[in-house]
Amino acid sequence: MTIANTASPVMVVPKRKERTPLGDAIQQLLKNRLSVGSGIFIIVLIMMAIFADFLNGYALQGYKINQPAFAQQVLQDNNAKFGHVSESPKLAGFVYWLGADNLGRDLWSRTLYGTRVSVAVALVASSVSLIIGLSYGLISGYAGGRVDELMMRFVDFLYGLPILIVVILLQVYFKALARHGAEGGLIGFILGLNQAMGGLLFVFIAFGALNWLGMARIARGQTLSIKQKEFVEAAKSIGVSTPNIIFKHILWNVLGPCIVQETLQIPNYILTEAFLSYIGLGVDAPTPSWGIMINEAYQGLRSNPHALFPPAMALTLTVLAFNFLGDGLRDAFDPRLRE
Amino acid sequence: MFAYIIRRILWSIPVLILLALTVFVLMRAIPGGPFDFMGDKTMTPAIRKNLEYRFHLDWPFEWQFTSYILGDDVAGGMCRAMSFLPGCDVVQKSAGLGISKGLIRGDLGMAFRLRGRTVNEMVMETFPISLQLGSIATVLALLIGVPAGTMAALKQNSLIDYGASFIAILGLSIPPLVMGPLLIWIFPLTLDLFKVAGWGAKPPFILGVFPTSLGQDFWIYAILPAITLGTGFSAAIARLTRASLLQVIREDYIRTARAKGLREQVIIVRHALKNSLIPVVTVLAPLVVAVVTGTFVVERIFGIPGMGRHFVDSIGNRDYPVITGVTLIYATLLVAGNLFVDLMYGWLDPRIRYD
Numbered sequence: 001m002t003i004a005n006t007a008s009p010v011m012v013v014p015k016r017k018e019r020t021p022l023g024d025a026i027q028q029l030l031k032n033r034l035s036v037g038s039g040i041f042i043i044v045l046i047m048m049a050i051f052a053d054f055l056n057g058y059a060l061q062g063y064k065i066n067q068p069a070f071a072q073q074v075l076q077d078n079n080a081k082f083g084h085v086s087e088s089p090k091l092a093g094f095v096y097w098l099g100a101d102n103l104g105r106d107l108w109s110r111t112l113y114g115t116r117v118s119v120a121v122a123l124v125a126s127s128v129s130l131i132i133g134l135s136y137g138l139i140s141g142y143a144g145g146r147v148d149e150l151m152m153r154f155v156d157f158l159y160g161l162p163i164l165i166v167v168i169l170l171q172v173y174f175k176a177l178a179r180h181g182a183e184g185g186l187i188g189f190i191l192g193l194n195q196a197m198g199g200l201l202f203v204f205i206a207f208g209a210l211n212w213l214g215m216a217r218i219a220r221g222q223t224l225s226i227k228q229k230e231f232v233e234a235a236k237s238i239g240v241s242t243p244n245i246i247f248k249h250i251l252w253n254v255l256g257p258c259i260v261q262e263t264l265q266i267p268n269y270i271l272t273e274a275f276l277s278y279i280g281l282g283v284d285a286p287t288p289s290w291g292i293m294i295n296e297a298y299q300g301l302r303s304n305p306h307a308l309f310p311p312a313m314a315l316t317l318t319v320l321a322f323n324f325l326g327d328g329l330r331d332a333f334d335p336r337l338r339e
Numbered sequence: 340m341f342a343y344i345i346r347r348i349l350w351s352i353p354v355l356i357l358l359a360l361t362v363f364v365l366m367r368a369i370p371g372g373p374f375d376f377m378g379d380k381t382m383t384p385a386i387r388k389n390l391e392y393r394f395h396l397d398w399p400f401e402w403q404f405t406s407y408i409l410g411d412d413v414a415g416g417m418c419r420a421m422s423f424l425p426g427c428d429v430v431q432k433s434a435g436l437g438i439s440k441g442l443i444r445g446d447l448g449m450a451f452r453l454r455g456r457t458v459n460e461m462v463m464e465t466f467p468i469s470l471q472l473g474s475i476a477t478v479l480a481l482l483i484g485v486p487a488g489t490m491a492a493l494k495q496n497s498l499i500d501y502g503a504s505f506i507a508i509l510g511l512s513i514p515p516l517v518m519g520p521l522l523i524w525i526f527p528l529t530l531d532l533f534k535v536a537g538w539g540a541k542p543p544f545i546l547g548v549f550p551t552s553l554g555q556d557f558w559i560y561a562i563l564p565a566i567t568l569g570t571g572f573s574a575a576i577a578r579l580t581r582a583s584l585l586q587v588i589r590e591d592y593i594r595t596a597r598a599k600g601l602r603e604q605v606i607i608v609r610h611a612l613k614n615s616l617i618p619v620v621t622v623l624a625p626l627v628v629a630v631v632t633g634t635f636v637v638e639r640i641f642g643i644p645g646m647g648r649h650f651v652d653s654i655g656n657r658d659y660p661v662i663t664g665v666t667l668i669y670a671t672l673l674v675a676g677n678l679f680v681d682l683m684y685g686w687l688d689p690r691i692r693y694d
Contacts, residue, residue: 157353157357160351160358161354161361162670164635165650165666165669165670166361169361169366169662169666172654173369176369176370177369180370274516275636278516279639279651291516294516294520297520298520298523301520301523301524301528302528305524308520308521308524312517315514315517316512316513316517320509320512324508
């Protein structure tokens, strides 16, 4: 064996696909059939929310109505059961696939429009919480020292507040403000916007006020551990600016766990909105929210229990799907849980 | 540890005062007041003036808050001593009415809309009911959740495991808002079993909290709300117990215990289960919150005369002292729950030290 010999044979390395943590996680996620199914379900749900104007019972069955479908009142068909065929002059032959509520409004259409509220709450509330919490946690964790302590003390402080009650109080305040009205100015503009959104804007604001706290804690913890990693040291040593370190190096590593956490929170947002609407502090009637629909069905539970099922099923399935998806994401992004 | 507890309690005081202030500001920022209407009619200005005088609503905001925290006699005293302070002339006129001894003396004030009732009385009557409901639900959740999670973990990847996990996530996803009306429809309305709109235990309660009898009359009202409230929790507990027990039974000290020849039961209960409950306790903190606010939802659905219902009613009535008082009670409960959970960690995991 000579020295020359060792250099001559070329090592043949079998070509391997490049693997990134993100790619691994996605592959892991795709293996989880329940999560994939849930993901598809959620995408369908979002599509239904977007195209509700074309998918509601009236549009699908070719009935042209002036009012938005969810507000259409046909008192003749009130409390119609599943599959009831209308005989009222305006809607002769119209089939109520899922029945009608106490005002004769088609339950399929209302449930469909209710999707809009829930999907909007799921997406907007989680994004707001993610953005505020992530920025807060990044700054706090990266700054460290006194700033960190002060910022986290503030979070601890707010954490002592009962979130649902604060949300309810805020909603009471907003509702009264909306009832009272305001002329012009910023408040007038916000009130107008809120009215146009059927009361959703205030729901978003109330949710955004406190729900970022948990996210801030997680983001801070992640930032603390990542800022001590070698690659951040290396970036610092070659003189990368602080914003660049935060946004290019730390943010992307913190984002994964934060998104997973946020996904797990989504059912919570949907349920809170449903409850607020149930007690009349969420979106404004006649905007259909599943919470409002459950409340209306509950009022007539003795005589017309069928009205309960469409919104109840929709709410349960949606929460179930987000739970499965969140679980799948968590398993996929946490290598410790892999087999 | 004693110092730790004291510090935690002291730390919660500014939180509670800030909360009281927030509620105060929010409620008074709302246009209109609690005495705008009397029944369906608009209240006559003279009566309204009298009522506002009676309840110190004519005072400047900062004096109202001072009176709420310290008592109106103290506020009056402060004004007598320092009459140059703004708003003192109004305060001195009605400071002697003595409607509130102040939060620091444990007085939550008088209800505006329920004549002659104090918030303390209302809380004493309704809070035990909420507490009973919450406790039954928690016990139910633990009784179902921990054994189910343990079974699933011990028979990992078996039919039992899959079944339990599936039921758990289903239970987690059926919100009380759906479960409640559904149970009401199935049992009281269709099968004529159990009762709703009421509660089986009436004041006076033993020690101010416990129902005087736990007979059929009690359970006939309690069982459905407790199931509604407890299902989600038991599912959450089962999932956590399973996940954490799976981790624990692979630890070295479990193998050691097996090697020593301990009985399987002893290994699971004494060595594995106790350690696997630490993460479960972690979620008990949010669970305490969820029980507290959950009773709120369930009371609303089942028509239980608990504190949550008072809260929602008082919001509609603009009854400031009731809203503030009930909010503070909830917040105090939250603080106490969190503290209890933190102390439980120490008991379960001796490595944790309080400093």
